[in-house]
Amino acid sequence: MTAGRLPNQAGPGDTGAYARQVSGAPAHAHGSRVAARDHCLSMARAVDRPTGAARYGRMFPGLAPLGTDPQLLVRAGVDGGVCDATAVLDRLDPGRDDAAEAAGWPFFGQLIAHDITADRSPIMGGVDPEALRNARAPKLNLEMVYSDGPIGSPYLFDVHDPAKFLLGPDGGDVPRNQQGVALIGDPRNDSHLFALSLHMALLRAHNRIVDLLREAGTAEVDVFDKARITLTWHYQWIVVHDFLPRLVGTELVEQVLAEGGRWFAPPVGQAYIPLEFADAAFRYGHGQIRHTYRLVDGGPAVPLFPDLVGFGPVPADRRLDLAQVFDLPGHPPAQRAKRLDGRLAASLIGLPEQVTGAVDTAAYRSLAVRDLLRGDTTALPSGEAVARLLGVDPLTSDELEQSWPDGTPLWFYILKEAEHRGDGDRLGPVGGRIVAEVLIGLQRADAASHLSLEPDWQPILPAAGAKFGMADLLALGLTPGSADRPA
Known part of the structure; x- marks a missing residue:
C-alpha cells in the first residue's frame, strides 16, 4: 500500500464513512494555519456526547459479593504474602519467569x-459501588x-x-510545564516510562498520518479529523486482532465476534x-x-519502580x-512479559509515593x-462463583496455593x-471471557467505532506483514532503521 492512496481507501478515509463523522462546523483561525474542526472526545459530533460521568455496572448481577476479611487480603498482598514474587525467585531457573509474549x-x-476507565473514588471505599x-x-x-481536541x-x-x-x-519527551508536569490528555500516562513511551508513540503515529494525508492531497480543513479517525480505528483493530488474541486466544475472540457477548452486550449508546472487568480481570x-x-x-x-x-x-x-x-521487524526478539502466576514483582509490592500519594x-x-x-470494596463475587456461572470447572485448592475460607477474590483467582x-501466557476461561466480551462489546456499543459503522473494515495504513498490528503502529513514528528515534 502506498501512502498516496491513504485517503481513498475504504474505512475512515472514504467518503461514505467519513461523511458520517464530519460536521459542517466552520474552521477557526489558530496560529499560522487553519485549525481542524473540533469534535472533542468522540468521532461523533460533540453535541451528541453524554454529559457527566459514565457509569459502572455488573456483568454478573445475580452473584453475591464475596466479602473477605480485609486483614486476610492485606496479609496476602504485602511483602512476604502469597502475591509477593520475591520469595520464589531463587527457585526459578533462568528464563522460567518469562511468558511467551513481549x-x-x-x-x-x-x-x-x-482510555476507558477512570475511577477516582478512595481505595478503602466509602462510596456505594x-x-x-x-x-x-x-x-x-x-x-x-x-x-478535547485542538480547540478544547x-x-x-x-x-x-x-x-x-x-x-x-x-522529540524525546512530551511537552511539560515549567514544573515538569506533562501536558498530555491523561496524566496517568506519565506514571512510568513505558506508559509515556507508548503515549508518545501514539502522538507520533497521529503526526505521521497527518503527513500521509497531506501528501495524498487531503484538504487542510479535514486533515485533523481524518487523522484522528484513522488512528482510532487502527487502534481499535489492534485491540481486537492483535492484543486480544495474544491475551485470551484467537478462538475466543472469533467466537465473541461471531456470536456476540453472552454476558456483556450493551446496546449502542448504552x-x-x-x-x-475494571476491578479484577483487566488488572491482570x-x-x-x-x-x-x-x-x-x-x-x-x-x-x-522506583x-x-x-x-x-x-x-x-x-x-x-x-x-x-x-517484537519489531529487523530487531532481535524483545524482552518477554512476566508469567502470570498470581505473584507481583517486588517493585509493585512497594510502590513509590509518587504513584500512591x-x-x-x-x-x-x-x-x-x-x-x-x-x-x-466494590463487592465483587468470588472467582469460583463466576466460574460455575460460566460452566467452567473452578480451580482446585492446590492450584490456588492459598486458603480462602469463603471463596477466592476474583482478581487473584483470574x-x-x-x-x-493458560500456562502463564494468557488468561483462562473466566478472565478471558470477561476481557474479550467487554473490549469487543464496548466497540459494538460505540456508534462511531469501526465495529459499529463498518464491521468488515480493514486497516489502510502500511503493514510490514500480511496483517496490520502493533508493530506497524509503532513503526509509523520511527525513522527508517531505528526503533527509538522519532521521525
Missing part, C-alpha cells in the same frame, strides 16, 4: 484501561490522547500546525464498564510486570528503545493489596487461572 503488551493494556462514576467515556476512542485542549497541539500534536523540544497486567527491564540493547536491567517512575522530564539516558519491549498505612503501597481491597489454564 514485555510491552501489559503496558498497552494499561493504556487501554486509561452502585454510585461509582467513570470519568472516562466507555469507548476505545483515544480520549486519553486527544482530550490547544496546549496539546502545535500552535503553528494544530493538526499535529506538540512534542518536547527534541455502554458501561463492568466492575468485574499487574502480574505481567517484569522484575527488571533493559531500556536499550546491552543496557543495565532496572526495576520499574527507577522508571514518571511525573517528570525524561533524561536522555532513560529513554526507551521500543524494540526492547515489542500519601497513604495511611504502609500496606497500601502494595499494588496487590490495593487490587485485593478494591475488589472487596491470575491463578491464567497460570494453570
Whole structure:
C-alpha cells in the first residue's frame, strides 16, 4: 500500500464513512494555519456526547459479593504474602519467569484501561459501588490522547500546525510545564516510562498520518479529523486482532465476534464498564510486570519502580528503545512479559509515593493489596462463583496455593487461572471471557467505532506483514532503521 492512496481507501478515509463523522462546523483561525474542526472526545459530533460521568455496572448481577476479611487480603498482598514474587525467585531457573509474549503488551493494556476507565473514588471505599462514576467515556476512542481536541485542549497541539500534536523540544519527551508536569490528555500516562513511551508513540503515529494525508492531497480543513479517525480505528483493530488474541486466544475472540457477548452486550449508546472487568480481570497486567527491564540493547536491567517512575522530564539516558519491549521487524526478539502466576514483582509490592500519594498505612503501597481491597470494596463475587456461572470447572485448592475460607477474590483467582489454564501466557476461561466480551462489546456499543459503522473494515495504513498490528503502529513514528528515534 502506498501512502498516496491513504485517503481513498475504504474505512475512515472514504467518503461514505467519513461523511458520517464530519460536521459542517466552520474552521477557526489558530496560529499560522487553519485549525481542524473540533469534535472533542468522540468521532461523533460533540453535541451528541453524554454529559457527566459514565457509569459502572455488573456483568454478573445475580452473584453475591464475596466479602473477605480485609486483614486476610492485606496479609496476602504485602511483602512476604502469597502475591509477593520475591520469595520464589531463587527457585526459578533462568528464563522460567518469562511468558511467551513481549514485555510491552501489559503496558498497552494499561493504556487501554486509561482510555476507558477512570475511577477516582478512595481505595478503602466509602462510596456505594452502585454510585461509582467513570470519568472516562466507555469507548476505545483515544480520549486519553486527544482530550478535547485542538480547540478544547490547544496546549496539546502545535500552535503553528494544530493538526499535529506538540512534542518536547527534541522529540524525546512530551511537552511539560515549567514544573515538569506533562501536558498530555491523561496524566496517568506519565506514571512510568513505558506508559509515556507508548503515549508518545501514539502522538507520533497521529503526526505521521497527518503527513500521509497531506501528501495524498487531503484538504487542510479535514486533515485533523481524518487523522484522528484513522488512528482510532487502527487502534481499535489492534485491540481486537492483535492484543486480544495474544491475551485470551484467537478462538475466543472469533467466537465473541461471531456470536456476540453472552454476558456483556450493551446496546449502542448504552455502554458501561463492568466492575468485574475494571476491578479484577483487566488488572491482570499487574502480574505481567517484569522484575527488571533493559531500556536499550546491552543496557543495565532496572526495576520499574522506583527507577522508571514518571511525573517528570525524561533524561536522555532513560529513554526507551521500543524494540526492547515489542517484537519489531529487523530487531532481535524483545524482552518477554512476566508469567502470570498470581505473584507481583517486588517493585509493585512497594510502590513509590509518587504513584500512591500519601497513604495511611504502609500496606497500601502494595499494588496487590490495593487490587485485593478494591475488589472487596466494590463487592465483587468470588472467582469460583463466576466460574460455575460460566460452566467452567473452578480451580482446585492446590492450584490456588492459598486458603480462602469463603471463596477466592476474583482478581487473584483470574491470575491463578491464567497460570494453570493458560500456562502463564494468557488468561483462562473466566478472565478471558470477561476481557474479550467487554473490549469487543464496548466497540459494538460505540456508534462511531469501526465495529459499529463498518464491521468488515480493514486497516489502510502500511503493514510490514500480511496483517496490520502493533508493530506497524509503532513503526509509523520511527525513522527508517531505528526503533527509538522519532521521525
